[in-house]
Amino acid sequence: MATTSRSREHYRDHHDWHSHDYVSKWAEGQDPKEKERQEQFRLLAKTVPYDKQLPIKILDVGAGYGALTQFLLKQFPNATAVCQDGSEEMAKLGRERMEHLKGRYTYVLCDFSKPGWSQQLEGPFEAIVSSIAIHNVRRPETVRSIYREIFPLVKSGGCFLNFDRENPPLHDQMEWLREAGFKDVKCFWNGESRALFGGFKKE
Numbered sequence: 001m002a003t004t005s006r007s008r009e010h011y012r013d014h015h016d017w018h019s020h021d022y023v024s025k026w027a028e029g030q031d032p033k034e035k036e037r038q039e040q041f042r043l044l045a046k047t048v049p050y051d052k053q054l055p056i057k058i059l060d061v062g063a064g065y066g067a068l069t070q071f072l073l074k075q076f077p078n079a080t081a082v083c084q085d086g087s088e089e090m091a092k093l094g095r096e097r098m099e100h101l102k103g104r105y106t107y108v109l110c111d112f113s114k115p116g117w118s119q120q121l122e123g124p125f126e127a128i129v130s131s132i133a134i135h136n137v138r139r140p141e142t143v144r145s146i147y148r149e150i151f152p153l154v155k156s157g158g159c160f161l162n163f164d165r166e167n168p169p170l171h172d173q174m175e176w177l178r179e180a181g182f183k184d185v186k187c188f189w190n191g192e193s194r195a196l197f198g199g200f201k202k203e
């Protein structure tokens, strides 16, 4: 499917997500490790507060090649997804890997470290999810502002669930989710300096 929008400026961090070679190598290294996060993906899917048969709309923030999106589209066979990412190379790889899901997802390219990034996304979404992506921005204040931008995109009754490194510290991140407006903010799983945490938007 076609990309619906893209940011003109590229973000920079310690990874080179814009390099074809870096992304291929990262994906190659990640492939054998995918099974290690299936338990967390399953728990995340179970925590989404909707019946599996409903045609929910999912937003995967920093979706990469779509590992979590693919998992969720299988669990929710009538759902569609928007894969947000800042890397055209990741989106290319995602489109290759999700060829069998064509028509059920679209990529939106934008940099979530830049204020206003969420305006490129057409919500609301019943479930906004993310996996091992947001920590990349490093600056605590940026993570906090990302959560502030995510909240208005969540449909009432929906959720934001993040499986990520506990950096910034989990306690702070959970506080920023509450501050953004999320209720019942919880950590659902915690281990090896990663956590699955998130909150809900009340109807």
Ligand SMILES: C[S@@+](CC[C@H](N)C(=O)[O-])C[C@H]1O[C@@H](n2cnc3c(N)ncnc32)[C@H](O)[C@@H]1O
Pocket (backbone or CB within 6 Å): 011, 013, 017, 061, 062, 063, 064, 065, 066, 067, 068, 084, 085, 086, 087, 090, 110, 111, 112, 113, 130, 131, 132, 133, 134, 136, 137
């Ligand atoms: C470690 S990969 C994880 C990808 C995927 N979520 C997964 O779990 O397999 C991090 C992803 O975040 C994206 N990313 C990092 N910083 C970003 C930013 N500032 N804006 C948008 N995407 C970003 C990268 O392009 C990359 O696809």
